[in-house]
Amino acid sequence: MEMSTSLDFDVRAVYLNDDTKYAILNTIWSSTHTARDFSNDPSIGDSYLRYYGDQCRNALHSRGFNSIIKTHADVADIVNRLKHPIMTRERLQEYLRTKVQHPSTIDDDEPLCYIIDLAVRLWLIDVGKIQHGFVPGQKPLLWKAGSLKDLVEDRFAGLVSGPSRVVTVKLDRLFTARNLERIAGLQIIWTDNISDHLRLMVDDTRIAIYHHASFLEHHENNCIFPAGFIEETLRTISLLFPQYDKESRKWFKAQQLKFSLDKKTSTSGHLTTEERQIENFVFWYDRLSILKKAFDEAEPSTLAQWWFDRRRRVQWYTFWLAAIVLTLTVLFGMVQCVEGGFQVYKAYYPS
Structure with a gap:
């Protein structure tokens, strides 16, 4: 009863009280947060709740939205129906038609489809086209019919290529998100779309990284994803943001404050040498291989990149030794x- 009361607030409201926050998280993540949890750590679910609010406010501009969704309880109702194992898009669409208070305001299925896509985005994965917003690097995934489980399995099973993976690649300790930026010069795009995770974009100058580690942790037992997918995605986060790397944590904290990222991303664990073998990755093997190749082939183009790039120690020492010699040569030359100018001056003006 408390849960439904906490969710019975206008979805258009910008401010959410703690009761509504944990009610939203408990409904969508199937978690068990309490008011005490929020008093101990007010930042629980912050990055997800920001995403949730942005998505709902974006949907407010859609035709027919207000005739079906008015409160967070309405959103939770649709999400809970999505969780039913035999739910299909067609059945959910029929259910939403029964909720339309003024049928004359909706003369086609477009508003219903948009609301369904919104619920899927809030619960699971980005689907559909965002009508009044832009997500950098997003490639729309369309759910047109059938079960959501089939769509998700097809999408992420597609990341797995054939059995011709014979190249052994070591993902060494330098292969972190921080070094992708400062050594390889890649611009990191923090994405809310898990489908774009580890995708190189814009002529291989940008890399999309999914940062909602809290979301992943709460969906580890969600059978709608392919077996092992969530666990492996968490390992890619541990790979790029090693928990025991002090510099990586410091760098991510600055990113987290700037972009309102999920702070759990930097505390998702640390992979051993054996765990960093690329053969241990199935779903993200291809994208990691492409990213590692881009990282290895990147050549320093600025002094900062030359300084931070320790991938080839001999080359690094040679470059900086030459730089020091050149600097000293120029300095002594000056x-x-x-001194020569001073001597000439004294020759003309001895006194």
């Missing part, structure tokens, strides 16, 4: 020029 000193000699000044």
Whole structure:
């Protein structure tokens, strides 16, 4: 009873009280957060709740939205129906038609489809086209018919290529998100779309990284995803944001404050040398291989990149030794020029 009361608030409201926050998380994540949890850690689910609010506010501009969804309880109702194992898009669409208070305001199925896509985005994965917003790097995944489980399995099973993976690649300790930016010069795009995770974009100058580690942790036992997918995705986060790497944690904290990222991303664990073998990754094997190749082939183009790039120690020492020699040569040359000029001056003006 408390849960439904907590969710019975206008979905258009910008501010959410703690009761509504944990009610939303408990409904959508199937978690068991309490008011005490929020008093101990007010940041629980912050990045997801920001995403939730952005998606709902974006949907408010859609035709017919207000005739079906008015409160967070309405959103939760649709999400809970999505969780039913035999639910299909067609059945959910029929159910939403029964909820339309003024049928004359909706003369086609487009508003119903948009509301269904919104519920799927809030619960599971980005689907559909966002009509009044833009997500950098997003490639729309369309759910047109059938069960959501089939769609998700087809989408992520498609990441797995054939059995011709024979190249052994070691994902060494330098292969972190921080070094992708400062050594390889890749611009990191923080994405809310798990389908775009580890995708290189814009002529291989940007890399999309999914940062909602809390979401992943709460969906580890969600059977709608292919077996092992969530666990492996969490391992890619541990790979790129090693928990025991002090510099990576410091770098991510600055990113987290700037972009309102999920702070759990930097505390998702740390992979051992054996766990960093690329053969241990099934779903993300291809994208990791492409990303590692881009990282290895990236050549420093700025002094900062030359300084941070320790992938080839001999080359690094050679470059900086040459730089020091060149600097000293120029410096001594300038000193000699000044000294020569002073001597000429004294020759003309001895006193």
